[in-house]
Amino acid sequence: MFAKLKTLAAAAALSLVCASAAHAQDVAVTNARIITMGPQGTVERGTIVIRGGRVTAVGADVRAPDGVQVIDAQGGTVTPGIVAVDSALGGLELSSEVSTNDVLQSSNTLSAAFDVSWGLDPDSVAIPVARLGGITRAIVMPQHAGAAALAHEHDTAGAGAGGFHTPGMFAGQAAAIHLGEGMDIIVQPRVAMVAPFGAAGANIAGGARGAQFVLFKAIMDEVRLYQRNRAAYDRGGVRQLMLSTADLEALIPVAEGRMPLVVEVNRASDILAVLRLAREENLRIILNGAQEGWRVADEIAAARVPVILNPLADLPGSFETRGATLENAARLHAAGVTLAFRDSEGGNYRVRETRIHAGNAVANGLPYQAALEAITVNPARMFGLDSRFGSLQQGRDGDLVIWNGDPLEPLTWATQVVIRGVPQPMDARNLQLARRYAQGGVYPPAYRN
Amino acid sequence: MRLRSGVAIAALLAAALAACATTGGTTGQTPASSSAASPAPLLQGLDPATTLDPFPSTYQPLPRRDAAIVGATVFTGDGRRFDNGVVVMQDGRITAVGGADTPIPAGAQRIDGRGRFVTPGVIDAHSHLGVYPSPGIAATSDGNEMTGPNQAGVWSEHALWPQDPGFNRAREGGVTTLMILPGSGNLFGGRSVTVRNVPSVSMQGMKFPGAPYGLKMACGENPPRTYGARNQSPATGMGNVAGYRTGWIEAQNYRRRWDEYRQKVERGERADPPTRDLRLETLAGVLSGDILVQNHCYRADEMMLMLDVAREFGYRITTFHHASEAYKIAPVLARENICSAIWGSGWWGFKLESFDGIEENAAILQQAGACVVIHSDDANLIQRLNQETAMAVSAARRAGIEVSDEQAISWFTLNPARALGIADQTGSLTPGKRADVVLWSAHPLSVYARADQVFIDGAVAFDRSDPRTRAASDYELGQPGREPR
Numbered sequence: 001m002f003a004k005l006k007t008l009a010a011a012a013a014l015s016l017v018c019a020s021a022a023h024a025q026d027v028a029v030t031n032a033r034i035i036t037m038g039p040q041g042t043v044e045r046g047t048i049v050i051r052g053g054r055v056t057a058v059g060a061d062v063r064a065p066d067g068v069q070v071i072d073a074q075g076g077t078v079t080p081g082i083v084a085v086d087s088a089l090g091g092l093e094l095s096s097e098v099s100t101n102d103v104l105q106s107s108n109t110l111s112a113a114f115d116v117s118w119g120l121d122p123d124s125v126a127i128p129v130a131r132l133g134g135i136t137r138a139i140v141m142p143q144h145a146g147a148a149a150l151a152h153e154h155d156t157a158g159a160g161a162g163g164f165h166t167p168g169m170f171a172g173q174a175a176a177i178h179l180g181e182g183m184d185i186i187v188q189p190r191v192a193m194v195a196p197f198g199a200a201g202a203n204i205a206g207g208a209r210g211a212q213f214v215l216f217k218a219i220m221d222e223v224r225l226y227q228r229n230r231a232a233y234d235r236g237g238v239r240q241l242m243l244s245t246a247d248l249e250a251l252i253p254v255a256e257g258r259m260p261l262v263v264e265v266n267r268a269s270d271i272l273a274v275l276r277l278a279r280e281e282n283l284r285i286i287l288n289g290a291q292e293g294w295r296v297a298d299e300i301a302a303a304r305v306p307v308i309l310n311p312l313a314d315l316p317g318s319f320e321t322r323g324a325t326l327e328n329a330a331r332l333h334a335a336g337v338t339l340a341f342r343d344s345e346g347g348n349y350r351v352r353e354t355r356i357h358a359g360n361a362v363a364n365g366l367p368y369q370a371a372l373e374a375i376t377v378n379p380a381r382m383f384g385l386d387s388r389f390g391s392l393q394q395g396r397d398g399d400l401v402i403w404n405g406d407p408l409e410p411l412t413w414a415t416q417v418v419i420r421g422v423p424q425p426m427d428a429r430n431l432q433l434a435r436r437y438a439q440g441g442v443y444p445p446a447y448r449n
Numbered sequence: 450m451r452l453r454s455g456v457a458i459a460a461l462l463a464a465a466l467a468a469c470a471t472t473g474g475t476t477g478q479t480p481a482s483s484s485a486a487s488p489a490p491l492l493q494g495l496d497p498a499t500t501l502d503p504f505p506s507t508y509q510p511l512p513r514r515d516a517a518i519v520g521a522t523v524f525t526g527d528g529r530r531f532d533n534g535v536v537v538m539q540d541g542r543i544t545a546v547g548g549a550d551t552p553i554p555a556g557a558q559r560i561d562g563r564g565r566f567v568t569p570g571v572i573d574a575h576s577h578l579g580v581y582p583s584p585g586i587a588a589t590s591d592g593n594e595m596t597g598p599n600q601a602g603v604w605s606e607h608a609l610w611p612q613d614p615g616f617n618r619a620r621e622g623g624v625t626t627l628m629i630l631p632g633s634g635n636l637f638g639g640r641s642v643t644v645r646n647v648p649s650v651s652m653q654g655m656k657f658p659g660a661p662y663g664l665k666m667a668c669g670e671n672p673p674r675t676y677g678a679r680n681q682s683p684a685t686g687m688g689n690v691a692g693y694r695t696g697w698i699e700a701q702n703y704r705r706r707w708d709e710y711r712q713k714v715e716r717g718e719r720a721d722p723p724t725r726d727l728r729l730e731t732l733a734g735v736l737s738g739d740i741l742v743q744n745h746c747y748r749a750d751e752m753m754l755m756l757d758v759a760r761e762f763g764y765r766i767t768t769f770h771h772a773s774e775a776y777k778i779a780p781v782l783a784r785e786n787i788c789s790a791i792w793g794s795g796w797w798g799f800k801l802e803s804f805d806g807i808e809e810n811a812a813i814l815q816q817a818g819a820c821v822v823i824h825s826d827d828a829n830l831i832q833r834l835n836q837e838t839a840m841a842v843s844a845a846r847r848a849g850i851e852v853s854d855e856q857a858i859s860w861f862t863l864n865p866a867r868a869l870g871i872a873d874q875t876g877s878l879t880p881g882k883r884a885d886v887v888l889w890s891a892h893p894l895s896v897y898a899r900a901d902q903v904f905i906d907g908a909v910a911f912d913r914s915d916p917r918t919r920a921a922s923d924y925e926l927g928q929p930g931r932e933p934r
Contacts, residue, residue, distance in 0.1 A: 094798065094801060095798065095799040095800065096799060096800035126798060268930075292929065292930060295929065312832075315614065316614055316924075317583045317585050318584055318585065318586070323931070350796065350797075356840070356896055359896030362897065363897045363899055409895060409896050410836055410843050411842060411895070430807045431807075434776070434813065437776050437777050437779070437813055438848060
């Protein structure tokens with residue numbers, strides 16, 4: 001019943017307080033089937049110990065140390081926390097209200113330098129809702145204003161003496177966050193650069209794909225010119241450049257192949273063109289979308305380029321996705337491509353459904369383990385963060401979820417979420433609303449708190 | 450099934466009038482139709498009573514043979530379940546459902562259902578397939594006639610593109626019947642149409658024979674966002690309600706004018722016929738009980754207002770759509786016998802009126818005894834209404850609210866059939882009903898379940914193991930990557 005749930009939530013909150021007082025970020029989970037996603041594989045019945053926020057031991061023979069809070073999983077399944085990619089968590093409170101959107105900007109003078117990490121709000125009510133669904137980390141990505149509708153409203157003639165017109169070539173830089181309680185949700189800012197290709201990217205360059213690629217290469221030339229001649233640039237001794245100094249600076253790690261460039265692209269031929277661009281410019285890229293990726297799976301695999309995709313995308317909704325199929329994930333995996341899964345809706349309100357998406361990929365031919373990888377360790381690896389989270393092994397951050405069944409099944413739910421060794425309250429605004437209206441009362445619902 | 454004969458309409462008219470006696474409407478009897486008794490028949494197309502079904506269904510079932518699914522776990526859709534059950538389909542109808550001892554008629558093909566599950570065909574009470582098809586481009590954006598807030602005269606069936614590949618994907622997800630609605634930019638968005646999910650070159654070839662029309666109405670943020678920005682009414686929630694009431698007043702007057710005209714004709718008096726008005730004809734159809742109100746409405750307070758508007762003019766609301774806050778007024782919806790067509794996974798946050806959307810919505814409604822319908826409103830989600838239901842069941846059980854698998858199955862079968870006014874035809878595995886059946890590879894509330902076979906009127910409309918049954922629309926032919934499907 002709800003009353004029971006409330007008590008449990010209160011108990012969890014209480015234990016949190018106790019944990020903070022005694023040994024912050026120390027916890028042991030016993031009696032669990034532990035899918036580590038690490039070298040230990042799956043431990044059929046065992047214990048995992050987290051101290052100081054990090055995993056110290058996992059295994060069948062591991063004992064919970066004295067003095068550490070113990071959570072009995074009662075035979076449930078433990079996985080690493082789910083890592084959401086292409087998320088807006090913390091950056092978007094109400095989609096229809098632009099004042100609450102800090103993942104999208106259309107500045108004339110700022111494009112690549114836009115850094116979402118400055119504007120994320122740990123108090124977003126979407127964060128606890130996502131956390132209840134087992135999401136513990138997110139790669140928050142800037143969104144791009146280069147959609148077709150916008151292209152008609154703005155002059156997107158590309159580069160010129162006056163610099164870029166709205167919108168710029170790049171969406172900006174992504175940030176990694178954790179979903180634990182508290183104000184310090186940023187794990188690492190500027191983990192990737194985001195840029196649209198395909199029709200959206202073409203719009204930036206005046207409407208044609210061929211223009212965007214040429215423009216993109218010109219930008220990379222500028223970045224390298226700037227990097228080699230910073231002093232001269234400051235003296236005004238370099239030819240006039242299209243980009244602002246801030247954008248040029250932001251793009252140096254991209255040009256050097258240190259920062260991944262997340263390329264939003266779907267059409268098979270566009271994917272091949274992007275792969276060629278990356279080869280010629282020595283870029284480290286991640287494909288995002290890739291609805292026709294399966295048609296060029298071997299080329300993607302050969303280029304060792306990872307792919308973020310929505311496993312449910314199967315409609316020819318645009319002329320870039322005519323080959324969309326539910327088997328995209330399975331076919332890409334079979335070709336050896338590393339996958340991460342995003343949700344259908346922008347990674348915010350319904351990001352909890354990511355695990356169900358993974359289940360659908362399994363239903364359409366993807367091996368089970370590969371589906372779990374695509375929502376845990378793979379996204380961490382793509383963004384260079386797998387030494388910190390994404391799997392349960394010694395030294396990794398203590399992010400885990402206890403499930404009462406198969407984590408990819410909708411009928412399963414998370415009974416406890418732990419982030420960096422801290423058991424999180426299993427409550428959120430949605431459950432508060434449900435409790436308020438599931439029970440009757442003489443007084444109006446407003447009094448049922 | 451809602452009869453189309455004049456007698457039935459007259460009876461409904463009389464009932465509706467009795468229900469709103471305070472409006473002081475006409476008291477006379479409505480004639481059965483503009484019968485031969487009329488001294489001067491109107492020119493063709495000018496008398497609404499003679500053109501009740503101007504775009505008639507030409508639906509013909511696919512070729513079929515009698516069959517029996519044997520050995521499956523059978524969910525009947527009306528709350529029953531048979532382990533190791535039998536479903537018999539003869540001449541396109543369900544003829545028997547029961548346990549292992551159910552007799553199988555000679556000559557019926559036996560389909561081995563062991564280890565698999567059977568439900569009635571999935572029914573989506575809220576789709577825009579065909580009117581917002583794939584590809585989603587300006588040329589196909591046909592669902593919202595946003596040229597004035599009262600568009601009761603437009604019909605979604607006139608913009609339904611039967612070549613939308615989404616129909617095929619939906620069928621592969623078990624969808625056998627769906628209602629196509631106009632969008633929610635207007636107070637009165639127009640008529641919906643209910644279709645059988647069969648490939649066809651015309652809308653008429655899909656149209657569900659005899660299914661009642663729906664009238665799409667919209668509460669809330671969308672109409673003011675559309676019209677307020679143009680400095681037109683409605684710009685506010687106040688304008689919304691004034692707009693509905695104005696529409697209903699006009700419609701009542703329109704009915705009265707036709708009633709008076711017919712009475713005069715009946716008495717042999719000279720009479721000027723009212724001018725036929727497509728907008729008011731649809732609204733009058735609601736007032737006479739012939740057309741079902743399908744009301745897009747997120748917030749509980751707005752649903753309560755809509756109930757009062759309905760009472761003021763004497764019509765009934767069949768279904769609230771989206772209804773993110775239905776759980777806040779669950780006992781009222783149960784008492785009023787109004788279905789809530791909702792997302793099982795609790796879509797929320799995309800606008801303020803959806804901010805309180807929760808996964809427990811269905812659970813709280815079911816607990817109160819209200820009619821739960823899991824809908825899609827989405828060309829992708831429609832392929833997985835079973836999973837969407839499972840998410841709502843999961844939330845219910847997490848909250849300690851008991852929902853049985855059998856009840857949950859009704860959320861995407863029998864209950865949407867009720868919401869569409871076709872529950873006497875389909876929605877459950879009941880002898881006499883259309884043999885709309887899905888054979889699932891696993892328990893339909895599992896993420897791993899896929900529709901192995903989909904029967905529409907007893908005909909195999911999709912068989913996952915037989916490529917010949919994978920329909921592709923004309924649009925899909927020759928497109929990249931279609932070959933190895």
